[in-house]
Amino acid sequence: MINYEANISSYETISTLGQCFEGMAVVHLSKHIKSGTLVAVKRFNMDRIKQEAHLVEREIILTRQLQHPNIITYYVAFVHLQEVCVVSPLMAFGSCRDLLNTHFNDGFPEAAIVLILRDVLDALEYIHKKGFIHRSVRAGHILISATGKAYLSGLRYACPIVFNGRWQKQIHSFPASTARNLNWLSPELLEQNLQGYNQKSDIYSVGMVICELANGAEPFAGVATTLMLTEKVRGCVPELLDCTTIPTDENSDCHGDCDISNTVVSRRFSDDLHELATLCLQKEAIIRPTASQLLTHPIFKLTKKPLFLPDLLKPAMPLSSRVAAHIDEVTNLDVAQQFADMELYSCEWDF
Amino acid sequence: MPLFGKSQKSPTDIVKALKEAVNSLEKGDKKAEKAQEDVSKNLVLIKNMLYGTSDAEPQTDIIVAQLAQELYNSNLLLLLIQNLHRIDFEGKKDVAQVFNNILRRQIGTRSPTVEYICTKPEILFTLMTGYELQEIALNCGTMLRECARYEALAKIMLYSDDFYHFFRYVEVSTFDIASDAFSTFKELLTRHKILCADFLEVNYDKVFSHYQRLLNSENYVTRRQSLKLLGELLLDRHNFTVMTRYISNPDNLKLMMNMLKERSRNIQFEAFHVFKVFVANPNKPKPILDILLRNQDKLVDFLMKFHTDRAEDEQFNDEKAYLIRQIKELRPMPGH
Numbered sequence: 001m002i003n004y005e006a007n008i009s010s011y012e013t014i015s016t017l018g019q020c021f022e023g024m025a026v027v028h029l030s031k032h033i034k035s036g037t038l039v040a041v042k043r044f045n046m047d048r049i050k051q052e053a054h055l056v057e058r059e060i061i062l063t064r065q066l067q068h069p070n071i072i073t074y075y076v077a078f079v080h081l082q083e084v085c086v087v088s089p090l091m092a093f094g095s096c097r098d099l100l101n102t103h104f105n106d107g108f109p110e111a112a113i114v115l116i117l118r119d120v121l122d123a124l125e126y127i128h129k130k131g132f133i134h135r136s137v138r139a140g141h142i143l144i145s146a147t148g149k150a151y152l153s154g155l156r157y158a159c160p161i162v163f164n165g166r167w168q169k170q171i172h173s174f175p176a177s178t179a180r181n182l183n184w185l186s187p188e189l190l191e192q193n194l195q196g197y198n199q200k201s202d203i204y205s206v207g208m209v210i211c212e213l214a215n216g217a218e219p220f221a222g223v224a225t226t227l228m229l230t231e232k233v234r235g236c237v238p239e240l241l242d243c244t245t246i247p248t249d250e251n252s253d254c255h256g257d258c259d260i261s262n263t264v265v266s267r268r269f270s271d272d273l274h275e276l277a278t279l280c281l282q283k284e285a286i287i288r289p290t291a292s293q294l295l296t297h298p299i300f301k302l303t304k305k306p307l308f309l310p311d312l313l314k315p316a317m318p319l320s321s322r323v324a325a326h327i328d329e330v331t332n333l334d335v336a337q338q339f340a341d342m343e344l345y346s347c348e349w350d351f
Numbered sequence: 352m353p354l355f356g357k358s359q360k361s362p363t364d365i366v367k368a369l370k371e372a373v374n375s376l377e378k379g380d381k382k383a384e385k386a387q388e389d390v391s392k393n394l395v396l397i398k399n400m401l402y403g404t405s406d407a408e409p410q411t412d413i414i415v416a417q418l419a420q421e422l423y424n425s426n427l428l429l430l431l432i433q434n435l436h437r438i439d440f441e442g443k444k445d446v447a448q449v450f451n452n453i454l455r456r457q458i459g460t461r462s463p464t465v466e467y468i469c470t471k472p473e474i475l476f477t478l479m480t481g482y483e484l485q486e487i488a489l490n491c492g493t494m495l496r497e498c499a500r501y502e503a504l505a506k507i508m509l510y511s512d513d514f515y516h517f518f519r520y521v522e523v524s525t526f527d528i529a530s531d532a533f534s535t536f537k538e539l540l541t542r543h544k545i546l547c548a549d550f551l552e553v554n555y556d557k558v559f560s561h562y563q564r565l566l567n568s569e570n571y572v573t574r575r576q577s578l579k580l581l582g583e584l585l586l587d588r589h590n591f592t593v594m595t596r597y598i599s600n601p602d603n604l605k606l607m608m609n610m611l612k613e614r615s616r617n618i619q620f621e622a623f624h625v626f627k628v629f630v631a632n633p634n635k636p637k638p639i640l641d642i643l644l645r646n647q648d649k650l651v652d653f654l655m656k657f658h659t660d661r662a663e664d665e666q667f668n669d670e671k672a673y674l675i676r677q678i679k680e681l682r683p684m685p686g687h
Contacts, residue, residue, distance in 0.1 A: 006524040046572060047615045057530045064489060064527050067440050077526040079572045082615055084526055130444070162448065165455040167402045167409075 002035045004087050006078035010034065011041055011087065017094075021056075022177075024048045029090065029319065038090045038319075039075070047082040052177060056084060059156035066130065070123035072143060072153040091151060092318030093144035093310070100139060100216050103316040106264050107216040107241075110273055112312040116142060116213060117276075118300050119150035120206065125291035127152075128199040131162040133171060135189070136181040137205035139212045146318040148309025157181060161199065170196030183220040184208045187232040188285050200285040203294070207280025211238040214269060214277075237281040240274055242267045272299035360396065362418035369393035370427050376437050377430075390438055394445040401452040419453055423467045428453070432477045432494075435487045443490045451497045465501045472507050479513045482520040482532050492531040499538040502546055509539055509550045518561040522573045533576050540580070544589040551584070551593045559597070566606060575617055578610065582624040598629045601638040608646070611653070620658060623671075630674050643681055650678050 004010070011030040017040065018027050025044040032039050044056050060077050067073070074088040093099060096116065100107070108116070120142055127134055134152070141154030157175045161168050174192055175181070182190070186204035188197040208219045219238050220228040231237075239245050241264050276299055282288050310318065360368075372389035375382055400418060403409035410418075422428055431438075431446050438446060454464045468474050475498060481491025498504040508514060517539075520532035540547055551558060565577035585594045597603055607629065610622035629639060643650065654675050661667050 006526075046575070047617050050617070057527075060527050061489060061531060065444060078524050079526055079529075079570050082571045084572065086526075130441075162402060165401075165452040167404065 002032065002037060002075075004032060004039070004075035005034075006076050008078075008080040008085060011039065013041070014038075021049075021052070024052070030087075032087075040088050040090050042086045042088065043080075044084040044086075045082060046079075046084055055156045055177065060084075060086060062132070062155050062158060066127065066132075066155070068123055068126040070119040070149065070151055071126070072151045072155075089145070090319065091143035092146035093148075093313060093316060094319070095140050095153075096142040096144065096150075096213060097138070097140035097218075099144070099313065099316055100213070103313070105216045106261055107214045109312055110214075110269050111307055112309060113210065113213045113273065114299055115148070115307060115309045115312070116144070116150045117206070117210065118295070120152055120209070121291045121295050123152040124202055124206070125295065127158070128161075128202070128291055131167065132158045132160055133197075133199050134158050134202050134205075135175050135185070136178070137202055137209055138181060138184045139209055139218075140180075142209070144309065144313070146310070148313070150309075170198060172196045182225060183218060183223075183228060184212075186285065187229070187283060190229050191233065197285065200288045200290070203280050203288045203291065204285070206291075206294075207237065207277050210273070210277040210280065211240060214240045214273070215264075232283075235283040240269045240277055242269045244268060244274070270299070272297070362400070362414060362421050365393050365396050365400075366418070366421040366425050366427055369397070370425050370430065373427070373430050373434050373438075377434050379437075387439055387442075391442045391445075394438075394442050394449065397449050398445050398452075401449060415456070419456055419463065422453060423464075426471075428468075429471060429474050429477065432474060432481075432491075435481065435490060436484055443487060447490045447493045450494050454494075454497050454501075462501065465503055468498070469503055469507070472511075475504060475508055476511060476513055479508065479511070479516065482516070482523075482528065485525065485528065488528045489531050492535055495535045496538050499535065499542055502543045505539055505543055506546055506550075509546070514539070515557070515561060518565060521565065521577070522568055522570055526572070529570070529573065530576075533573075537576075537580055540584065541587075544587065548587075548589040548593065551590060555593065555596060563606075566610075571615065571618075575615070575621060578618060578621040578625065582621060585625060585628050594628065595632075598632050599636045599639065601642055604629050604639055604642055608642075611657070616658070623657070623667075627670055627674055630677050637684060640681070640684060643678060644683060647678060647681055651675055654678070 010033055012033055014029045014031055016026060017029050019025065020027060020042070021044065025042055028041045028043065030039055030041045031037070046053060046056070049056060060074070063072065063074060072088060072091075074086050077084060077086045079085070096108075107113075120137070124134065124137070134155070134157070136154040136157040137152070138154075141152060143151045143153055145151065157178055159171060159173055159175065161171065172192070172194075174189075178185075184205040186197060186201040188195065189201045212219055215238070220231070223231070241260065243266060246260060246265055276294070276297060279289055279294070279297075368389060372386045372393060375386040376390055397418065399407065400410040400414060409415070428450060431450075435443055435446060454462075454468075456462065456464050475495075478491045478495050478498070481495075482488045495508075499508065517532060517536045521529055521536055523529045523532070540551075562577065562581070565573055566581070568574045568577070584590055585597060604626075607622050607626040611619055611626055613619055613622070629635075630643065632639070635643070654671055657671065658667070
């Protein structure tokens with residue numbers, strides 16, 4: 001076990017990976033000097049953070065209280081000057097959102113989706129059992145390690161189901177600073193009515209994530225928030241784009257305005273995957289399956305074959321192996337910056 | 352509730368089994384692994400009795416009452432907390448959940464668990480020293496804050512020597528533990544207004560000499576949080592006596608004036624809210640008045656330029672304008 005010191009001088013910054021928390025935090029790729037291990041150091045500029053300071057605190061404390069192989073963890077968190085620094089394992093493939101942006105504009109192959117999904121559902125099953133609702137499940141909050149394991153992050157939006165000494169049947173609180181997550185949230189959460197919502201709300205978001213991972217685009221991208229809400233309340237949801245869902249016959253002459261690529265039109269996702277998305281996106285929370293129930297779905301039986309996610313993610317490469325080759329050359333941070341810009345973290349990296 | 356299926360173990364059996372398992376864990380004998388398993392298992396059973404689960408209701412009041420009685424009689428709560436660091440990761444959280452639920456128990460207007468803990472204050476002291484141990488600090492924190500909701504328990508903690516350890520805990524290098532300790536510290540100093548005011552009055556010198564160190568801490572977060580809390584404490588009308596005493600000390604005024612000029616904007620802003628109390632005081636002692644007079648022009652200049660980008664914050668701007676007017680109008684005391 002490596003001892004990660006609560007001191008910034010123990011870490012050497014190699015490059016900047018990206019920003020998060022609306023630009024109030026920056027993520028550095030750093031080397032833990034003593035062990036030579038590459039780590040991610042997320043630095044919150046607390047002097048720019050005002051009311052949201054408690055979110056930083058909450059995320060760090062909640063993460064410390066969860067222990068699961070598919071939930072992002074951190075080694076140590078400490079204060080340096082005006083920053084709170086959080087040292088965590090490096091997620092060498094970045095987030096699923098990054099991967100979709102850089103290498104998989106039309107979505108991942110089904111085998112990759114299934115592997116990622118199983119890890120995410122494992123994490124959610126644990127989170128729900130421990131009495132929390134995640135409330136921000138989306139591709140940007142799913143990080144992939146060098147070995148191809150998926151980790152759920154973004155815990156600052158989570159809320160407890162257990163409070164006032166009771167396991168609450170419904171939650172009514174609306175998450176703070178959640179604008180970026182709205183498109184993935186369930187209709188019952190967004191409606192904010194007396195019925196409230198429960199952990200099934202996360203399952204709806206999983207459905208959105210299945211579509212996001214399969215299609216490449218964010219759900220309801222470019223749709224006005226009010227329209228998005230109306231659509232969800234009416235039960236309209238995205239679906240997996242393939243030859244079964246894109247009508248080809250009568251639109252065969254639309255070459256010009258159709259920007260759907262041929263690979264999308266000709267591919268075919270399995271009936272199981274279609275079914276999984278539909279199950280998750282059911283409007284009535286009560287009939288949506290739980291995370292545990294979803295894990296028994298036949299689609300996950302197939303993944304017992306030893307498929308290796310990094311193979312499926314090619315040509316995307318994990319950060320560490322490329323950086324390791326360059327590590328001695330990268331002395332100038334500006335060079336490192338350009339280098340990082342070509343990397344996966346162009347969008348945002350949320351833990 | 353299932354009519355068939357697994358037979359329900361009685362609270363007596365579960366408490367007995369749990370106690371045996373914790374004892375064996377404490378001894379650390381060969382059976383430790385088995386003991387760990389038994390501890391976890393029985394804790395989950397108790398937790399589910401109290402909370403229910405996503406698909407089962409909590410147990411009836413009679414069963415819960417029995418369970419609570421067994422917990423008191425067996426002294427198991429203290430034993431669990433004393434051995435918390437030996438219990439596995441999930442078990443630690445279960446202990447906290449069980450404890451917090453039992454603590455909230457009510458019979459009419461009585462809180463039997465609170466009464467019980469009053470007779471066993473070691474429970475509170477053990478929880479407070481929990482901040483010394485990284486692996487149980489956060490678990491102890493959730494239990495402590497739950498205890499702090501009850502005035503009788505908050506009083507025991509405030510008036511104990513262990514309370515002063517908080518001044519160290521809130522500054523430890525690991526951010527999560529320091530900020531958790533600070534939440535507990537703040538809860539203890541603000542929750543029960545009259546109790547807190549009395550405590551601060553009686554222990555003014557001791558508390559504020561410790562508090563001074565927090566305000567001068569090298570840790571930015573500690574400094575910011577403690578400054579903010581100081582502002583809240585001084586502006587709470589219950590703490591009028593404490594405030595009067597605080598704003599009569601010229602050293603305190605100097606500290607705040609220095610903090611107004613700190614590099615960090617958040618610190619400046621929080622310092623402003625303490626500084627304003629010195630200026631607004633209608634009966635300024637001479638040493639305070641002298642400092643303000645010596646800096647009269649500089650302060651007016653400074654405040655005119657202070658956080659001018661907060662145009663949307665009406666209250667702040669009103670207060671700033673008021674301070675500027677007050678400082679401009681300051682005159683030396685007659686007869687001096």
